[in-house]
Amino acid sequence: MGLTDALFTGTSGLRALGHGMSVIGDNVSNLNTTAFKGARISFSDVMAQSINTGAGSGQLGRGASIQALYPLFTQGSFESTANPTDMAIAGAGFFIVKDPKGSGNVFYTRDGQFMIDKMGYLVNAAGLRVQGWRIDEVTGDITGAITDIQIDRSSPPVKTSKIDVITNLDAREETRTKLIFLSGNIYDNNPAGYTYFPNAGYYEVVIRDIDGKDNKIGIKLGYNAETQKWAYEIYNLNTNQTIISATDVTSTRVSFELPTTKEIITFDWSGITHVNSGNNYIEMPGRTGKIELNGQLDQGEWEVVDLSVKDANGTLRNLRIYIRYDNSDGRWDYRVFENPASTPATDPDDPNDPNQETGTLLVKGNNSDETNTFFFLDGTTQKITLDWSSLTTGTNVTPSVNSYILQETDTLLSYWNATQDVPIPSTAYSYRTTLTIYDSLGTPHEVTVYYNPTTRDNVYEFLVACNPEEDARDFTKDSLPMQWQYEEGTVTQKLEIPSGNLTAQSLKGVLMYGRLEFDNQGNVKKFYETYRIDANTGTLVRIIDDSGNPVPDPIDKFPALGEHGYPLMIADFLGIEFPYDIYPPNAQDQGLVRNDLQKIELNFGYFFKDSWRSESVRTTQYATSNATIFYDQDGFGPGALESITVDNQGIITGNYSNGRVIPLWMVSLANFNAPERLQKVGGNLFKETTHSGPPVTGKPGSNGLGTIAPNSIEQSNVDLGEQFVKMIIFQRGFQADSRIITVSDTMLEELINLKR
Template identity: 65%
Template structure:
């Protein structure tokens, strides 16, 4: 019947408008709810009923019902806060939070009120953990999968791998002068000029053998001279010469190895035809021994030990730095290959009668103190054998290579000094001049390892080992004998230097598995102890505009043996394979030095550093790049901030290093890309996490679960995750929260409309009721 239909029709309207009023009430009640998204309700008519009319069939509505109810994801306004972990999303997207008590319980929210809980997790007010990606500190990009964001409360120590030391070195500093004074008396009536051979030793221990030939014209009062490099005796190289005559008594030469300039001065040479004396340079010590090898000229003495090996041996008297005579005993024999040698060097033997019951020279007690030994040694490739006088840093070189000495035994190419009285031309002794360098001047056994007179400027900074302990690093600078060339020495506190060679009883040992050659300098411990704390030595060459042209002739200390290892040659080219088996340059193109403050053991001292036995030790030592503002990439290239040589005071313009000690979290910051950065008490600013965002194709179809949270539904589609600001996702507004997007005025207008509609629907019911009452009254 139509009247009862009217009652139900009115009731449907009351029901629908009542739900509408509930929606408005929910919107208004959440006006101050963070990131609340207001809902919108829409209505539709209920399926109509067909009735007959005079005009034919017609449709009669059955009332109103709810057509749709969904959230409005319009942007809410931002409210600034003082909490650094408060975040708002500017644009599309949702934060992802996870319930730690369940597996896979991911919820989505626009509410960015986050705090760090007691366990370091970034959580929302319900304790759900915010999801994000870990940031790689090196690449500054995300790594791994989405996971719970957990802020590290402490910053672990980071060992230093790069030092930046930008200085200005005063161009007004005078270059250092090295003068070699030649002395003696020459016979001017002799038509043959007087010659004298001596040696200048460069920084890496290489001997540059020189010959000076002098003539004097008494009538003219002029000198003729020739100064030759006879290091390769078969191919002498004239360094300076005047065959016409000059009144000057000086000549400047440049060493072929290190390019250092040296002044040869013979002003002290006198003329006395009646009492001529040999030329000399006034050095007390003998530091170079040359012998003719037994394959060319047999030595006077041979001996076969019980093992069956026949050794050539020779005693040679030399003078040490104090002018005292020492006896050096040399043993040598060819190896089985015929091209290499086995050798021994002893000091002060007790008898010239060898013990036939000994197996090797080392086992024979009469040979004295062992200084050095080697097997399968190739002198043509490796250069002279080095050793030290026992208990001193006085280094001697023993050479028997035919390219460097006269092999026929004559005195045409060698001058014999301090002869033992026998006309034994199978060996020659040379005085040696050591170049004064920062490296040679450093002596860690002194209270002050480097005297202030040895350098012009110094600068100090702190670096950190892997445990976070700070260590002082000092860089010394001094001009050299060449214009626009400075030398530098990098050192640490000797008491903190824990490299393996400093703790070994016999540090200087080498082994080459390819040739089975072994070298051992037993006498090297005193020398290595004096170089404790030295990390790198080298030279910087500047151009005329005060900019560095190149590093060159640069060395570091082998952490296993204590040997000086060249990493950049005299032309400024980094070596492809330095002898210590570490790279010459670091990953950034800067020279690489090796430090050890923790005492890393190389377990087998006589093995090469790159063998399997030492692989871990090799990686554990601290490799530090030295940045003066210049790096190598095919050639030396300058950076915008770099070391200079200008005519102003020596000064450190900038210094820094990339290591840190341990630190505690002091504060957190977030940027608009969602990158969470920790600021720690040790000065580190570390990018830690990136907040992940998600979006849906139909976010209106998400299911509300309370607490400002949504869940994925079939109708919303799966989430699409990504970094903020990518793939249509919004950016992050830090120190902000999003407010509700409810428009209060709009809600009041709708409230009035719903109220009037409700009143009208109620009148439908009351009127229909009255009509039914009239109908019932008809029966009465």
């Protein structure tokens, strides 16, 4: 019957409009819900009923039904907050959160109100963990798969691997001069001219330059008593060439350049007297610094040479040299003793056997392919070089010996003495700068760089050192540090310098020593003659030669330069005994390398790449005061998290109490092909459905995903005015539908009354 149909039609409208009011109520109720997405409801008519009319078949509507109900993912406005972990998405996408209590419980949300829980996880109010990628601190790229974001509450220590020290060294500093005073007596027994005395007026000396090389120099002096003038000639005894000469001069001083380093050396003989009754001689202060062996010796037999050398106090020390040559492999054995027995001990099977010697062993070498070595006088740091390159094999002739007084150029390295309370006096350097570095445990250590002009124009020397008491390298603990062993095929070459213990102890704290040569524009032309200390033996390891080129294979087996092209020094502040790395048997140079040592590059603003190249900020030599322009290092002590920040790429950065600013995580976002078909599960969460499609994850700002607005939350996108308008429309519709029912009811009542 038509009236009954009208009742059901009106009821469908009431039902549909009631649901519409529920939608509006839900939208209005969540007006202040963070990132809430308002829903929209739409209606459709119900399938019509066919009826007969005078004009034929017609269709009669049967009411209204809900056609669709889905959320609107329009952008909500942003509200700024003071919480650094609050985030809003500007554009498309959802945060990914995961329930840690179950597997596969992954949800998606626009609500970026996050906090850090007691475990360090970034979570929402319900404790679901935000997902993201960990960031590699070195490369800055994301690593691994998407996982729970967990903020490190502490920053582990990082050992220093590079220090930057940029200074200006005053170009007005005067170049130092090596002044050598001669004394003695020369008188003139030839009034007609100069008298040269081959044994008295001629003197030979070894001058050890700033490169550590021994230069044999000869000086010949002549004096004319009638004119009271001098004649002199300075020789290079290595080449027998004259360096400088003059006659008829009144000056008692001459300056000349060393052949190798061009250092300025000055001889002064103003103290020489002219007493006829005295002996003719020349002498100068100094100690014995070089010994040369000449002549022949039988192969395979020990030869013995006795001699006396002068120490720094002028005291004569008795030495005995044992040396033997094996013609089969061209190698040498040698020993040097101090205070030897009155006569060499003999063995019937091996005459002059040094194993029977009772003196103090200074140096010992077996199977050496070198023809020189060095040692120290017992109980001193006085280095003496021993050279037997002129020895030949032949008839059994005891080798002759020449010894030379040594004159040394004072250097920062020669002034350093770790056994003193103050390792280096303030008068030894013109400028110093100090910075703090860290070991692998985060312990701070002070490192000081000392600078001083040299005896060569436009050349500064530098010394890098730490507190000797904090130096824990192996040689600082060994009773006999200076020992080497090299495996060369089937031959084992051994070198031992027992007399080097005091020298090694005096070098505690020294990390690097070298020189910088500047050009006329005040820029570094090159590093040269640069050394570090062997952590095993305490000896100098040459890493840059006198031409400014890195040494390809330093004797301590570490590279000369670090990965950035800066000179590399080796430190050890922990003193932990770890195993050694052993080179394979077929290696050309075999040896032992400590794997627990701290490698530190020294950056003066210059790096080596085919040649020395400058950076924009670099050490200079300008005519202004010494000053540190910039210094830095890449190590850190341990630190605690102080704050975090988030940028628009979703990168979470930790700020730690040790000064480190570390990018930790990147928040991941997800989007769907049909986000309107996601399932609402409450708590501002959505879940993937078959109709929404799978999530497409990516970095914020990529693949159509929005960017992150830090310190912000997204507000509800519900428009209250629009909801009120719809509310009125739904209300009026509901009223009209209700009138259909009441009127239909009245009509039905009239119909029933017809029976009466």
